[in-house]
Amino acid sequence: MLNKYPLWKNLLILVVLALAAVYAAPNLYPPDPAIQVTPTRSGAEMSDSVVKHVNEILTAKGIDVLADEVNGSTALVRLTSSEQQLAAKDLVQRELGDDYVVALNLAPTTPDWLLSMGAGPMTLGLDLSGGVHFLMEVDMQDYLSGRIKNYREELRTRLREEGIKYRRVVIDDDKINLVFVDAVVRDEADAFLARNYTEFLREDVDNGDQYLIQLSISDQKKKELEDYALKQNLTTIRNRVNELGVAEPLVQRQGRNRIVVELPGVQDTAEAKKILGKAANLEFRLEAEPGASRITTEEYPFRNDQFRTARLEKTVITTGDSVTNAQPSFDENGFPQVNIDLDSKGGAIMTQVTRKAIKRRMAVLFVERKPKTVYEMVEGKEVPKTIQVVDKSIISLATIQSTLGSSFRITGLESAEASELALLLRAGALAAPMYFVEERTVGPSLGKENIEMGMNSVILGLALVLVMMAVYYRTFGLLANVALLANIVVLIAMMSIVGATLTLPGIAGIVLTVGMAVDANVLIFSRIREELRAGRSPQQAIHEGYNRAFVTILDANLTTLIVAVILFAVGTGPVKGFAVTLSFGIITSMFTAIMLTRALTNAIYGGRRLQTLSIGGKV
Structure with a gap:
């Protein structure tokens, strides 16, 4: 029989519409x-x-x-x-x-019965009412100071290996002074430095019975180091954003030493700020032996017990920079731990040191750079000022039972600490410390205004389409209107289920979807009219109209979907938001404009003897 869907197909359509209504419902509850x-x-x-x-x-x-x-x-x-x-x-x-x-x-204010079904509202983009904007600055001076200290330790080692005797290697401001006993040894060191350390500017200085080589990093090398630090931090921040599971984030460089981070759809700004800005790292050190000199040791408190301290050697075995993977888990007693994997260099050093330190204790030192707010009086007013402080505390101090390699575990952590530490190490350590210079949350008033403007555009466009379809196509126009309203519900449900972020350009994509969805019905109804003019019966005209228009509709929507996918792949920010809603809109409109309107048409006209159809126009 023409124009009759089987029972399973009607039930499928009803199930899809019912699920869409449920998963779109949370958007009716504003937070x-x-x-x-x-x-x-x-x-x-x-x-x-x-x-x-x-x-x-x-x-x-x-x-x-x-x-x-x-x-x-x-x-x-x-x-x-x-x-x-x-x-x-x-x-x-x-x-x-x-x-x-x-x-x-x-x-959120979503009812528990909806949450129990896994239903939640759409994530709103930064330009609506859900998102945060961070401007972060890299502390280049601190980074360069750290690199100079590393150079000092490296030079001491290399000079000893080359048999070049020196009195001392010290840092003076941003320069390294190498002091030698005579000019001959200094010349020998000068030749060695010229061959192996081209990044330094060298200057020979005679100071009484001391013969110095003064090393300073060249401007070109400074720029290279700064570029490396910023690129490494950019990569680390992107990794941390990915760990947060943010949709359509923006992480990009701004100027010489700043990074812009925009997290649309994120409302837990405290957690985001905590993870993104934390310059956390690890240092693995041996516990100082009894009677060790205070010159070569340092005392640190324990992280979970500030009244308990331990003295550690200043020499660092390796750091969190060597960590290639870190996963939280639980030990055989059910206590939290972090499983650590080191790279080949870090693993080799760890093996070399621990082979000679069995039965000694090794500490895992947590190094954290935190902002501290102080208030200064400026022109009679208290003005907040943020300074950076370095906090070091011991999170684990355990006896080395056997030689450690590239894989081992850290214990003595709380569950939340283990997860956070694993995330930070897995995402990568910051090459240089960073601090927040600006934090902006898109205010509720601006987001509310954008939402109202976007909703007004959708409502106005939808109302005009509904009126035009009802007037021009009569009964069939009313069926198309029902399908159009259902299309919006299904579209919102799909975006809520997959966690897509709705942006202002995304609302434009919804408006375009309204036009595209009704366009498919216009093609179908026009085809039905043509079949009626060709002398076919109303039942045959409906059947042929849907079947023959399908290929045209499929081709048109498929080409548009390809363009939308390309926009999403190569676009950024607003372009992606537009592409997301357009892609989902194409998929949902194919369902509602073809299957749903066909089902409604079958329910009204299917199996009946018809003389005319209420489809408007001259037939």
């Missing part, structure tokens, strides 16, 4: 504006007293609190008004100090 408070120390728990103090701070300043909740180490304080978010953030951050990170957030 609450909120501030998020997180301890800066990894693994620290949030106390009720801190949450109570935050509520008191806000209430005292007339900021209304809707609710608060604590989830592990994070406290989320919901506010009644988005206009109060920035003021609340600044106020709480000032009162709590650098022990806590206070960030803007949007607290």
